[in-house]
Amino acid sequence: MTVLAVDIGGTKFAAAAVAPDGEMLARAEVPLRGPESAGRTLSEVVRRITERVAPGRLDGIGIGSAGPLDPRRGTVSPVNIPAWRDFPLVDALGETLPGRPVRLAGDAQCMALGEWWRGLTGDPAGRSRAMLGMVVSTGVGGGFVLDGVPYVGPTGNAGHIGHITVDPGGDPCPCGGVGCVETVASGPGMVRWAAANGWTGADARALAADARAGHPTAVHAFRRAAGALATAVLTASALFDLDHVVIGGGVAAAGPILFDPLRQAIERNTGLGFLRRLRVDPTSLGRDAGLFGAAALVLLQDSL
Amino acid sequence: MTVLAVDIGGTKFAAAAVAPDGEMLARAEVPLRGPESAGRTLSEVVRRITERVAPGRLDGIGIGSAGPLDPRRGTVSPVNIPAWRDFPLVDALGETLPGRPVRLAGDAQCMALGEWWRGLTGDPAGRSRAMLGMVVSTGVGGGFVLDGVPYVGPTGNAGHIGHITVDPGGDPCPCGGVGCVETVASGPGMVRWAAANGWTGADARALAADARAGHPTAVHAFRRAAGALATAVLTASALFDLDHVVIGGGVAAAGPILFDPLRQAIERNTGLGFLRRLRVDPTSLGRDAGLFGAAALVLLQDSL
Numbered sequence: 001m002t003v004l005a006v007d008i009g010g011t012k013f014a015a016a017a018v019a020p021d022g023e024m025l026a027r028a029e030v031p032l033r034g035p036e037s038a039g040r041t042l043s044e045v046v047r048r049i050t051e052r053v054a055p056g057r058l059d060g061i062g063i064g065s066a067g068p069l070d071p072r073r074g075t076v077s078p079v080n081i082p083a084w085r086d087f088p089l090v091d092a093l094g095e096t097l098p099g100r101p102v103r104l105a106g107d108a109q110c111m112a113l114g115e116w117w118r119g120l121t122g123d124p125a126g127r128s129r130a131m132l133g134m135v136v137s138t139g140v141g142g143g144f145v146l147d148g149v150p151y152v153g154p155t156g157n158a159g160h161i162g163h164i165t166v167d168p169g170g171d172p173c174p175c176g177g178v179g180c181v182e183t184v185a186s187g188p189g190m191v192r193w194a195a196a197n198g199w200t201g202a203d204a205r206a207l208a209a210d211a212r213a214g215h216p217t218a219v220h221a222f223r224r225a226a227g228a229l230a231t232a233v234l235t236a237s238a239l240f241d242l243d244h245v246v247i248g249g250g251v252a253a254a255g256p257i258l259f260d261p262l263r264q265a266i267e268r269n270t271g272l273g274f275l276r277r278l279r280v281d282p283t284s285l286g287r288d289a290g291l292f293g294a295a296a297l298v299l300l301q302d303s304l
Numbered sequence: 305m306t307v308l309a310v311d312i313g314g315t316k317f318a319a320a321a322v323a324p325d326g327e328m329l330a331r332a333e334v335p336l337r338g339p340e341s342a343g344r345t346l347s348e349v350v351r352r353i354t355e356r357v358a359p360g361r362l363d364g365i366g367i368g369s370a371g372p373l374d375p376r377r378g379t380v381s382p383v384n385i386p387a388w389r390d391f392p393l394v395d396a397l398g399e400t401l402p403g404r405p406v407r408l409a410g411d412a413q414c415m416a417l418g419e420w421w422r423g424l425t426g427d428p429a430g431r432s433r434a435m436l437g438m439v440v441s442t443g444v445g446g447g448f449v450l451d452g453v454p455y456v457g458p459t460g461n462a463g464h465i466g467h468i469t470v471d472p473g474g475d476p477c478p479c480g481g482v483g484c485v486e487t488v489a490s491g492p493g494m495v496r497w498a499a500a501n502g503w504t505g506a507d508a509r510a511l512a513a514d515a516r517a518g519h520p521t522a523v524h525a526f527r528r529a530a531g532a533l534a535t536a537v538l539t540a541s542a543l544f545d546l547d548h549v550v551i552g553g554g555v556a557a558a559g560p561i562l563f564d565p566l567r568q569a570i571e572r573n574t575g576l577g578f579l580r581r582l583r584v585d586p587t588s589l590g591r592d593a594g595l596f597g598a599a600a601l602v603l604l605q606d607s608l
Contacts, residue, residue: 068577129458144543146455153545154433157578160542165535165573168471176575177538231469234481238464239448239540241457269469271480273372274461 001059004049005295006042006093007107008065010080010138014287015045017053018295022118024288026052038081039092046096060298061093061102064110064290067141071104071156079139103297108135109143109150109159110293111283115246116145117300118292120284128244132236133289134161136229137249140182143293144240148300150293162186166231184228187251194221208254222254223261230265237275248283255282305363308353309598310346310397311411312369314384314442318591319349321357322599326422328592330356342385343396350400364602365397365406368414368594371445375408375460383443407601411594412439413447413454413463415587418597419550420449421604424588432548436540437593438465440533441553444486447597448544452604454597466490470535488532491555498525512558526558527565534569541579552587559586 002025007014011032017025028048030041050058066078074090094102105113112133127148135141140162144151152158162182163175170179183189187204194207199217201207210218233245252258259282266280283289306329311318315336321329332352334345354362370382378394398406409417416437431452439445444466448455456462466486467479474483487493491508498511503521505511514522537549556562563586570584587593 130462142543151450151544154547155545155578157576158434158543158545160545160576163576164539164542166469166472168531168535169473173575177573227472231472235468235539236543238468239446239462239543240455241459241462241464243458269481271477272461272464272467274459 001299002053002057003295003298004046004058004061004093004097005291006046006061006063007110007290007294008042008063008076008078008089009107010066010078013041013045014291015049016288016291016295017049017058018292018299020299022292024291027288027291032081036083038083038087042092046093055097058097058100060100061097062110062294062297062299063089063093063102063104064107064294065089065104067106067157069104069106069156071152074102074104076104101298101301103301105150105152105294105297106141106143106156106159107290108133108141109152110297111135111248111289112143112145112159112246112293113150113296114285114289114291114293115248115283116148117296118285119246119289120281130240130242131244131246132159132161132233132240132242134229134233134245134247134252135249136185136247136251138187140186142236146240150297161232161236164232164235166228181228181232185225185232185251190221190225190251193224194218204251208257211254211257219257222257225251226258226261227265229262230269233262233266233280234269234275237278238272241274243277243279245278245280246283247280248286248289252282305603306357306361307599307602308350308362308365308401309595310350310365310367311414311594311598312367312380312382312393313411314370314382317345317349318595319353320592320595320599321353321362322596322603324603326596328595331592331595336385340387342388342391346396350397359401362401362404364404365401366414366598366601366603367393367397367406367408368411368598369393369408370411371461373408373410373460375456378406378408380408405602405605407605409454409456409598409601410445410447410460410463412437412445413456414597414601415439415552415593416447416449416463416550416597417454417600418589418593418595419552419587420452421600422589422596423550423593424585434544434546435548435550436463436465436537436544436546438533438537438549438551438556439553440489440551440555442491444490446540448540450544454601465536465540468536468539470532485532485536489529489555494525494529494555497528498522508555512561515558515561523561526561529555530562530565531569533566534573537566537570537584538573538579541582542576545578547581547583549582549584550587551584552590552593556586
């Protein structure tokens, strides 16, 4: 069984043909040009796979999508794609490959499942029993994998770790909450704080470069984000009894300037004995984690 | 099948004989007199059941215990019972009724399962798909029931909601963390804050009475606790996609002086659409929730 995996992001769509052993037989990525082009972009990215792997060889479709989404109805409403509101993505892709099973989950949920299946813990003997995958980027998202099964919750929305409050005295969040992780640790949140404190760079990438060069405000912005992420990681770990957290996304790609203070903050605040076994790692799969996870929704479905 | 349910608390032990339909055929409670008396108290509370329900009619033993505990090894180390450290509680009770299945979980995990089985959501048609039970008392504990199954995590410690940080600038917690829910919303935490702000009463019960009478510092102490609990409830709900939270314990028994500001704070900060369905209720079973849950560990074990 080979599966078509599709990853619907806010700025690009990716797709791959994935074999049961995890081999990617083909991979494609198409940037989203303008909010009205989502439908064309979807057709294009799928075509790039099917012109290399015959549709007859594809036995199912797994989809990871930016949210909100409704997995029961198979619809998605990605925040950054206004043209898609309750868009029937499962039906749309099902028409491309009629008669095959189609499964849909959130992008961060797929990232977590991909890491569980093919990442650092991919050695079946060493796989996590309770893991969190986080995507720290323009937003902050998360997904849980418990005993190898994605935990998506009754409405499919479990894992909204970007919108837990880590600073009750903090900034209001567009979600309606206050001091959410996303207000502090997302790229835009970090840049907003740095700009308010005199930093004059352009974006999160520039902020990371300045932090690496030792610019005090930039370093502080990463420490502040790391503190918020540490609180979020420890909170999720105390509630789920986690043993592994894997963090990906553009901000996480900044490397040690984020992970060093993050690990220090976790170390400093880990009091509960059962959390001392917790490991926190950057993604080992980069941007492919979500595609592997989308494929796993179908490939591992008998065990899910 | 009738089950012996045992609830190991920090100040008292309770036991009951529970029939499969949830009827309590007998119930007993024995206060713990001095830390060395735990063994005698255990024998006494079990004897009070077996002298009313013949041991031959008891087909299994379910235990809820104050933590920490290790469900895999069947041992408990309740913080308030220093004489029991890695005490083999499962073996000890198993010797009382040889050959019967014995199951052990945390006290708050049992409270949650009891509420799920016999509480407000006890109508099978209306049962929660993802619920949190919280015990707010001398400490703050929690347990999750997901699709009718207690989620205890790989080491049995899931649900430690008393030790998530809700105020990063708050007081250090004996657990090693900072600003944990328990430092703000437990009885001792509330009394400590009120005393530091000029209140001169004796304990949490007196604080509740003063709050009901309109004493400003006492009212503020409950509002502050409610704010911390609201953050914790919303955090757990965003991560688990919860639909129901049930709160019991001595502090929760204070009633509207806690629940009114708690519901207001939740209402004010609920932005995520999927959380609008969340219900938050006081326990409907009082102190029996834990006994019902302990019984359910055995009675529902085929479905768990």
